[in-house]
Amino acid sequence: xxxxxxxxxxxxVTADGLSFRTWRRGLVYxxxxxxxxxxxxxxxxDEFPHICGLDNFRRGDTKVRTYILAAILAHxxxxxxxxxxxxxxxxxxxxxxxxNLEYFNDYLEHGRHxxxxxxxxGTLPTTPPCEAAxxxxxxxxxxxxxxxxxxxxxxxxxxxxxxMPWIQRVMVCRFESGKLTVLLIERGGETEIPDGIxxxxxxxxxxxxx
Amino acid sequence: MNDRTxxxxxxxxxxAFGPGVExxxxxxxxxxxxxxxxxxxxxxxxxxxxxxxxxGADVNGTKDIPAFFLDYLAPTxxxxxxxxxxxxxxxxxxxxxxxxxxxxxxxxxxLEHALKVCGKDNGRVVSAACASxxxxxxxxxxxxxxxxxxxxxVIGTDYVSEFLFSGFATLRALARTxxxxxxxxxxxxxxxxxxSIVNICSAKKAAELGLKPRAVLASGGMSCDAVxxxxxxxxxxxxxxxxxxxxxxxxxxxxxxxxxxxxxxxTRYNDDMEIQAIRRVFGERSxxxxxxxxACGHTLAGAGLVEAVVxxxxxETGLIPPQTSLVTPEPEAAKYVSTEIRKLERPRVLCMxxxxxxxxxxxxLEAAS
Numbered sequence: 314x315x316x317x318x319x320x321x322x323x324x325x326v327t328a329d330g331l332s333f334r335t336w337r338r339g340l341v342y343x344x345x346x347x348x349x350x351x352x353x354x355x356x357x358x359d360e361f362p363h364i365c366g367l368d369n370f371r372r373g374d375t376k377v378r379t380y381i382l383a384a385i386l387a388h389x390x391x392x393x394x395x396x397x398x399x400x401x402x403x404x405x406x407x408x409x410x411x412x413n414l415e416y417f418n419d420y421l422e423h424g425r426h427x428x429x430x431x432x433x434x435g436t437l438p439t440t441p442p443c444e445a446a447x448x449x450x451x452x453x454x455x456x457x458x459x460x461x462x463x464x465x466x467x468x469x470x471x472x473x474x475x476x477m478p479w480i481q482r483v484m485v486c487r488f489e490s491g492k493l494t495v496l497l498i499e500r501g502g503e504t505e506i507p508d509g510i511x512x513x514x515x516x517x518x519x520x521x522x523x
Numbered sequence: 524m525n526d527r528t529x530x531x532x533x534x535x536x537x538x539a540f541g542p543g544v545e546x547x548x549x550x551x552x553x554x555x556x557x558x559x560x561x562x563x564x565x566x567x568x569x570x571x572x573x574x575x576x577x578x579g580a581d582v583n584g585t586k587d588i589p590a591f592f593l594d595y596l597a598p599t600x601x602x603x604x605x606x607x608x609x610x611x612x613x614x615x616x617x618x619x620x621x622x623x624x625x626x627x628x629x630x631x632x633x634l635e636h637a638l639k640v641c642g643k644d645n646g647r648v649v650s651a652a653c654a655s656x657x658x659x660x661x662x663x664x665x666x667x668x669x670x671x672x673x674x675x676x677v678i679g680t681d682y683v684s685e686f687l688f689s690g691f692a693t694l695r696a697l698a699r700t701x702x703x704x705x706x707x708x709x710x711x712x713x714x715x716x717x718x719s720i721v722n723i724c725s726a727k728k729a730a731e732l733g734l735k736p737r738a739v740l741a742s743g744g745m746s747c748d749a750v751x752x753x754x755x756x757x758x759x760x761x762x763x764x765x766x767x768x769x770x771x772x773x774x775x776x777x778x779x780x781x782x783x784x785x786x787x788x789x790t791r792y793n794d795d796m797e798i799q800a801i802r803r804v805f806g807e808r809s810x811x812x813x814x815x816x817x818a819c820g821h822t823l824a825g826a827g828l829v830e831a832v833v834x835x836x837x838x839e840t841g842l843i844p845p846q847t848s849l850v851t852p853e854p855e856a857a858k859y860v861s862t863e864i865r866k867l868e869r870p871r872v873l874c875m876x877x878x879x880x881x882x883x884x885x886x887x888l889e890a891a892s
Binding site for chain 1: 614616629882
């Protein structure tokens with residue numbers, strides 16, 4: 314059964330490895346590495362959004378960098394600047410398991426003494442969306458949620474954020490098997506959501522490729 | 524109170540003071556700190572060996588600590604219907620199983636484990652660093668108010684593991700002496716075990732189930748600093764915004780708040796930021812404030828649940844526990860904290876948490892009467 318929600322999708326991005334595609338405008342960025350991706354995606358000065366800072370881009374791992382760049386592209390796809398009243402929800406089951414292993418193995422390899430701090434910071438599943446929030450100055454709530462892939466929970470949670478009167482947009486992220494999907498959703502309008510649909514399928518259905 | 528008002532109908536916790544709410548509550552009232560030498564792993568290379576460990580939790584080494592905690596919390600969880608949604612606040616879940624052959628996320632594993640042990644059909648992990656518990660509360664507040672959910676079990680747990688201990692040591696965040704929130708000579712945090720549970724439902728559902736409200740979840744607010752991944756916003760602007768959002772949502776003013784349970788980790792940056800945020804919202808008023816982390820340590824994702832349970836007891840007893848481990852208050856904090864038990868003059872407690880990523884989450888609890 315479809316459900317109708319009081320919001321609408323204004324932009325969407327998928328990143329398969331370092332191949333980025335926006336679904337509303339059909340922009341494609343095939344990149345060799347994250348520095349190449351940063352150069353290509355942040356270069357157009359006359360395009361949205363205004364980027365608050367990529368000074369610490371090198372701080373994060375590939376996953377963090379992909380989140381930052383996909384968040385920028387979701388705004389570009391919507392042809393909209395970022396607004397600070399934007400909430401972020403990252404929805405999945407993988408959490409930061411890879412990053413946990415990387416930190417702990419590094420700690421063990423260094424004789425169970427001090428590990429590397431930046432690797433420990435990466436052991437929170439909210440680190441990638443928060444780094445995206447820093448780059449775009451998004452001051453709304455930020456959470457990671459794992460509901461064992463009950464996707465209706467995700468869409469309800471988006472509506473939940475809009476119960477907060479000051480929230481204007483919600484950015485939905487989902488990282489699964491090396492593929493990241495980011496949707497930018499705005500308050501108002503109506504969207505009919507098929508029961509149990511995942512973000513990637515939804516963005517493809519919302520903005521079908523020509 | 525109307526049909527959709529979220530009410531707390533039951534709670535329990537297990538901390539370094541032992542099992543039960545009263546063990547922790549009495550420890551706080553008697554100004555006790557529950558830290559001891561941690562022997563769960565080799566820690567001689569770190570700046571401290573102190574942590575607040577739950578007695579009896581590591582019956583079979585550290586691997587079964589989450590299972591031990593879930594077994595303890597299960598009877599309270601089972602007081603709620605099977606279809607009550609389980610909200611699980613955790614940062615690393617069953618981290619001792621990091622090397623699991625399925626290569627699964629240890630939070631995802633803990634959620635499935637919790638659903639089984641607590642007898643619930645559905646649940647979700649809510650993770651927002653040290654603001655996880657309060658973020659779960661804020662989410663649930665809106666779900667109940669909007670009618671999407673009518674009952675839930677909120678569980679928050681993290682525990683002292685080598686993974687977390689070494690990580691905070693790496694960041695040089697651990698205290699070299701003892702955790703002293705809001706003290707001029709504070710030099711860091713100490714970690715602690717916690718497993719807490721709060722059963723929440725709409726006022727209508729509580730009446731249907733014959734459950735008496737112990738407190739009202741009156742409101743919640745959240746924000747993100749969006750400034751730095753580990754350091755908080757120096758002047759606490761985003762945290763103060765979260766507080767204001769919570770007050771606005773409930774139609775309250777700062778004068779309606781009787782006390783604040785701060786995040787109060789005992790790190791210099793966090794406590795300074797919080798005091799600045801409090802001053803931005805409360806102006807010249809000396810709103811009573813405390814942190815439980817000087818007594819039972821920083822329990823990470825579980826911190827907000829511990830604070831909520833303490834908040835419920837503050838509302839029920841009309842007492843504000845003293846600030847544990849406080850010797851010389853930070854000058855900016857001196858008007859808010861006390862080493863004495865104080866009376867709660869107004870029937871609302873504001874609880875706030877801030878975590879890595881700049882995540883802030885605030886809830887307001889109100890007396891049930």
